[in-house]
Amino acid sequence: MDKEPIRLRVNGQGFDVSVPPNKLLLDVLREDLRLTGSKRGCDDSSCGCCTVLVDGTPMLSCVMLAASYPEADITTIEGVAEGDQLHPLQEGFCVEGGAQCGFCTPGIILVAKALLAENPNPTRQQIAEAISGNLCRCTGYKQIYASIEHAIKKPRAAPVGSSTPGS
Numbered sequence: 001m002d003k004e005p006i007r008l009r010v011n012g013q014g015f016d017v018s019v020p021p022n023k024l025l026l027d028v029l030r031e032d033l034r035l036t037g038s039k040r041g042c043d044d045s046s047c048g049c050c051t052v053l054v055d056g057t058p059m060l061s062c063v064m065l066a067a068s069y070p071e072a073d074i075t076t077i078e079g080v081a082e083g084d085q086l087h088p089l090q091e092g093f094c095v096e097g098g099a100q101c102g103f104c105t106p107g108i109i110l111v112a113k114a115l116l117a118e119n120p121n122p123t124r125q126q127i128a129e130a131i132s133g134n135l136c137r138c139t140g141y142k143q144i145y146a147s148i149e150h151a152i153k154k155p156r157a158a159p160v161g162s163s164t165p166g167s
Contacts, residue, residue, distance in 0.1 A: 001020040002020065007070055010076060011075060012079065024061065035076050037076050038107070045063045056075075075113075077105075080113060089113055092147035092148060092154070103137075111134055112151070115130040127148050
């Protein structure tokens with residue numbers, strides 16, 4: 001099959017790749033860009049392991065044609081931390097034991113990130129609804145909820161360049 005050149009914006013960087021028009025975004029991320037945080041779990045969009053954010057919205061990369069997203073801002077788990085600083089959700093999964101085997105963790109973190117961007121203080125029920133499309137086969141979700149709630153409670157740092165009263 002013929003390949004076509006496309007430019008993808010992933011984790012804030014532009015990438016030029018040549019792919020067949022039917023190549024899935026998950027395969028481009030893992031094979032061409034070597035971003036292996038998104039996992040292949042089911043191949044039928046039922047587990048959420050391949051979740052990425054597309055313009056801030058959680059989407060399943062195992063059913064997305066890569067060539068359809070040249071203008072989108074795609075975020076994978078590799079793009080969540082800021083430099084060496086873990087995102088509060090990543091920290092929560094470490095502290096609260098939300099990552100058992102870790103296979104589902106990237107997808108859940110990205111869904112939770114989108115949830116918190118829309119609702120910074122969700123209830124446990126809202127968290128459960130948000131991550132309902134992400135299957136974890138290791139836990140009863142108790143640690144996952146605690147991990148997300150950890151991030152909700154963590155104070156956010158002031159943006160760089162902002163000043164606080166009295167400084």
